[in-house]
Amino acid sequence: xxxxxxxxxxxxxxxxxxxxxxxxxxxxxxxxxxxxxxxxxxxxxxxxxxxxxxxxxxxxxxxxxxxxxxxxxxxxxxxxxxxxxxxxxxxxxxxxxxxxxxxxxxxxxxxxxxxxxxxxxxxxxxxxxxxxxxxxxxxxxxxxxxxxxxx
Numbered sequence: 001x002x003x004x005x006x007x008x009x010x011x012x013x014x015x016x017x018x019x020x021x022x023x024x025x026x027x028x029x030x031x032x033x034x035x036x037x038x039x040x041x042x043x044x045x046x047x048x049x050x051x052x053x054x055x056x057x058x059x060x061x062x063x064x065x066x067x068x069x070x071x072x073x074x075x076x077x078x079x080x081x082x083x084x085x086x087x088x089x090x091x092x093x094x095x096x097x098x099x100x101x102x103x104x105x106x107x108x109x110x111x112x113x114x115x116x117x118x119x120x121x122x123x124x125x126x127x128x129x130x131x132x133x134x135x136x137x138x139x140x141x142x143x144x145x146x147x148x149x150x151x
Contacts, residue, residue, distance in 0.1 A: 008043040009142055012086040018048030018075035020059045020116045021092035024128055027068050028135040036139065045086065047078025056117050062124040066132070088142060090134070109138065 013025035026046035033042045052075045063070045083089060084103045093112035102108055111134055116124040 008041055009088070010043045010045060010082075010086045011138065011142070012045040012047070012078065012082060012089045013092070014047060014049070014078050014083075014089060015092035016048050016050050017052035017117075018046060018078070019052035019054065020056045021111075021113050021127065021131060022046045022048065023055050023070055023073055023075070024059060024063060024116075024131045025090060025092070025111075025135055027063060027070050027073075028132045029139070031068060032135055032139045036143075042139075042142075045078065045082050047076050047082065049078070051075035051077050058119065058121060058124045059116055059128075062116070062121065062128045065125065066128060088138060090138065 011029055013022040013029065015022040023046060026044055029042075029044045033039060033044065055070055055073050055075060060071050080101050083101050083106070086102065086106050088107045088109065089102055090109045090111055093110060093114075111131075113130065114123075114127055116127045119127070
């Protein structure tokens with residue numbers, strides 16, 4: 001999926017706390033990578049600018065309802081080096097990213113998603129489903145871009 005023969009495409013999912021939207025995004029990206037058989041071609045990163053202590057419980061529950069277990073995940077900081085090396089960076093609509101911190105060829109997507117923290121379970125599931133669709137679309141785009149570069 002990259003322009004390079006051996007380098008994996010790096011997808012980064014970033015928000016402030018890395019405790020909700022970006023965790024869901026990374027988990028769905030891992031599932032999508034597995035579904036498409038792209039384990040060697042895609043690397044997935046996630047992190048926050050000010051990580052929380054734990055993933056929000058309603059997010060863990062909503063993901064479990066979708067068959068994805070993220071109960072053991074811990075929010076972490078995203079590094080500038082990780083952002084610099086990413087091919088695609090998806091921010092969650094929380095203005096976490098100074099565009100100067102990404103690489104010159106990085107495709108940045110601001111998904112402008114509502115923060116699920118403190119929302120009722122139905123709303124968290126709606127946000128989860130929107131994230132799943134956006135992750136799938138990002139994979140479609142990255143795959144199409146790679147195919148176009150390899151022709």
